[in-house]
Amino acid sequence: MKIRNKLYFSFFAVVLVPVLIVGIYLTVELKRMALNNAIDQNTANVERVKKRTSDMLKVAYDISYRLYNDHRLSQLATHRYDSIYSVVKSYKSYPDFREYEDLYKEVSGIRLYFDNPTLLNNWEFLQPNADIEGKFWYERAMKTNGLIAWNYIEDDRNGQYNLSLIRRLDFTEDNAKGVLVININSALLNGILNQETFETMIVDEYDNIVAANRPGRVGKTLVDAHFDKNIADRSTGTFNAVVDGRKSRILIEGWNPTDSLNGLRIISVFSVDSIVHEPNRIIRLAVVVISSSILIALLLIYGFSSLLTGRLLRLSKQFSRVASGKLDAALPIDGRDEIGQLSRQFNAMVGRIHELIMEVQDTNAQKSLLEKRQSEIKFRMMASQINPHFLFNTLESIRMKAVLHKEAEIARVVRLLGKLMRQSIEAGHSHVPLASEIDVVKCYLDIQKFRYGERLSYELAIDPRAESIPLPALIIQPLVENAVIHGLENKEEGVTVRVDAEWREDGVHIRVTDDGAGMTAERVDELDAHLRERDEDEEEETGRIGLRNVHMRMKLSYGPEYGLHIESEPERGTRIYFVIPHQPGGGIVHVQRTDRG
Structure with a gap:
């Protein structure tokens, strides 16, 4: 990166980025503060409305409490009148409803529904008809024991809707009941x-x-x-x-x-x-001011960088001459700053160039010797592996302890693990009998069954005629391991793994199948392409022997026409198929396998 570009980059890193970070932070904080202030104000407003509304509703509650205990109202409502004159006279003697409406501006109307055929319907005392008695608020008031309900209901006298206090009044005479409705002043x-x-x-x-x-x-x-x-x-x-x-x-x-x-x-x-809105306006103004300041700073940096890079270019030309072998180059001293100091040091550097070359050669020789010593140390470290017999003896000690404590299942699994490890380490022979390979597979499946329990089951169907045929060591176990791992991957109810070995005229046909989740056709094609890649790194990153490893060893053992073949369908399991030809020294395997998971 050129000096000029570094100056630009430094400006962006030191000035622009912090400004942007601070600007973004202040923007978010300003908006957050505005929203918090609005929420606080909104909360205070709601509390104020709640208090003022509660005071207003308390007036209606107090009126209902007085009327609930008003003996004169009880006598007026429950009395049986013999003439219209007596009814009108009683109404005139009880002006409380109108007085409450005139006295309290919070109330816009009071009415009482009471079933008394001798009363006259007016704006204050009303006979409940079937329509009124069917209203939800009337039915609920008659069922409650004097509790107040607040509902937005229609005033059947004028058809207007109001927030109303609804309460049942219990009169002592004849155990009579009425429904009191007090309208709140909507305005x-x-x-x-x-x-x-x-x-x-x-x-x-x-x-x-x-x-x-x-x-x-x-x-x-x-x-x-x-x-x-x-x-x-x-x-x-x-x-x-x-x-x-x-x-x-x-x-x-x-x-x-x-x-x-x-x-x-x-x-x-x-x-x-x-x-x-206001924080956004302030932010826009700040963006304009900051952008203008940044533009001016960029112009200043451009002018300063042009002066600096001009002197550096002259110094670079002299260095190029020395690099091309012209050790007689001399640079005139220019200025008293760092660049001038560098020019003076350049002349001294040319005189010492030969000494530096010798020092570099000595350094390279020492580096080669160091690398050689490091390689020897690495070789010794690799050679100092733990004796596997120590691990086998330890496993045997664990098994004997389990036997002494009557833990037969643990002892059996430890024995299988030791046997599996011994056979795996001793698999340095190029070929082993099929019976030995199946023994390794059975040990592995028994250990996995101990681990997964009822989720894993397996079947082995081996033709006795095929047990003595030789094949490459550890050629079936990796396929079985792959079937167990991927078969159980997305299937909670478990999976069944089956190994078949069938004697035929062209060789021994071996299949490894599972009833796992299977794979799509695209996934099978992708796996086939991976098997045929010309990549020497056939080992998987997990450290297990992968399908590509098996595929390549089969082709190397029996020829390019042999290898693994894979078949799979979603929800129908996977099959790996291979053939060991009747040849001295072993056979090749074509595997078809489908992963369910």
Whole structure:
């Protein structure tokens, strides 16, 4: 990289990157602070609305409490009248409903539903008809023991909807019962919400919007207002959602007024874009200022780098002359800075060049000697392997301990492991009888069955005529190992591995099959291509003897026409097939195998 480019890179690394990191951090932090402040303000607004609304609803609760214990109201409602005159006279003697409405602006209407045929229906005392008695709020009030319910219901006198207090009144005379309904002043309730900055709503238990500071919301449900149903069903909490196509934050606060059967919820919504609008404006201004500063800095760096690189280029030309063998090159001293100092040192360097060459030669000789010594050390380290007989004797000691403690299964597996390791290490012979190879396979499968239990089962079907035929050592066991590992990989119910050896005229046909998950045709083609790659590294990274190792040894033993063949179908298992020809010294294997997993 040229000096000029390094200066540019240093500028980006030292100035631009930190500025970007700080800018991104400040941007995120500024937006986060704005959102947190908005959430805090929103929470305070909701608490203020909750308090003011609770004070308003408490007025209706106090009125209902007085009427619940009003003996005069009980006498008026339960008395059996003999004339219209007496009814009118009783109504005039009980002006409490109208007085409460005039005295408390929080209440817009009071009415009592009572089943007394001698009463006259007016705006205050009403006979419940079948339609009223079928309303959900009336039925629930008659079933509850004086508890208050708050619902957004229709006033059957004028057809308007109001948030209403609904309560059953129990009269002592004749154990009579009536339903008291007190309407809350909707205009006053909406006025409380209109003082809030964010969109705020009061919702009843059936998601009816009873009050809101946004026009067109009152009377609708949350579903009508396009609220996510998963959020509309929540009783409390803060949520992120998209409202009216804008990313928004929703705060839900629920509360149960005094002695209430049900509760109300206050929902406040604010747009995230509206909150981060001012931080975004500040960020845009900061980007303009920072970009201008960076541009000016780049121009200054360009001018400085041009002066610096010009002097360096002259120095580079003299170095090139020396590199080409012209040791008589002399560089005039230029300046008193580092470049000038380098020029003076250049002249002294040329005079010592021959000495340096000799030093390099000596260094190379020492390096060669060191590498030779290192190779000898590596060879000695490789030669100092642990005697495998020590491991066999240790396994035999473990097995004897298991036998003494009557752990027959552990003793059997340790014996099989020792036998498997001994046979594997002693497999230095080029060819072994098929019976010996099957013995190794059986030891391996017994050990794996001890490990996996009922998940693994196996079958061995060996033609007795084929047991004496020679074949390369450790040629079947890697295939069985591959079938066990990949067969059990994605199959919880287990897998069955089968090894078949059949005597035929052209040789001994050997198959290794499993009923695992199988492979797709594309995977089989990929595996076949891997077997035929001209790569000397046929060992897998896991340290196990891989399929490519077996394939290459078969071809080297019996010729290029022999090798492994693989067949597989998804969910139908895998088959590896190979043939050992009737030849002295062994046979070749064609394997077809399909992995289920």
